[in-house]
Amino acid sequence: MAVKYFEDPSIKGFIAVKKQMVMNLTDANISYQTATDKVTTFDDAFVDQYLPTTTSWTADATGVVTDTSTGYAGYATGTTLTGSTNGLLILETIKNRQIVTFKMKIDASNYQNGSAIITDCSHKYGVGKNATWSLKLQGTGALTKSTT
């Protein structure tokens, strides 16, 4: 089994929001959860039993604040995505309280697609330091896999 690095040229990982690649990310994370209900009965001899219930997913990312909005050719090639977005533009997007489209490439021919709500967009500025920002997304509805 091949070890995957997000920066592996064959992966070219990215997150896209509103069909626009989010540029200059330094970390990205996607998390899928299944909730459970405890259904232990007297008959289970003091061993807990659970049943799966609802599933949900979240994603988050951090990056360096730039005003880049044009994207890079190498990463635009081979994808169906057009345009790009960045920390400054996402800050404006969250104000609209809209459900946005989400797409994340996690491997060659493995794209995770869904709808999401931007729940947090935080910008951090310090004297003499990089301006950094973070993004949190709450997935709504199914997360589905596609090959492109």
Added chain:
Amino acid sequence: MNKALINSIKSQLFKATSGITTTNIYFLFLPNEELLKTFTVTFELNTKDITHSFDQKELVMDYELIININNPKYEPILDYTVFIKSRIYELVGQLPAVKTVNLSDEALVYNFDLEIYNGQLRFDVNYSNA
């Protein structure tokens, strides 16, 4: 290893010390010990941190700039430190990639072995390729 930045720093140091008859500015080291009897400036540029993003390598470079000023008397060091600081802060306007320049430390000490005063200025330079 950033040629553009090193050249800019050297150029700014020359401007800052233009009031001195013979300006000796060197990168990394002094070529000979005789120069210690005059007003000399050496500087070095060290990489402290490099930030890469998924789509761009070397997105942000954090450098430490160390400037050493040597002279048998301390008064010129104090006088020219003001000009050197001012010119180094000006790097922000000189190169678009230089986003911030901040002084992180300064010191003036006497070197008993070499019998000269040594002033040292340390700057944090944030250089962004974005």
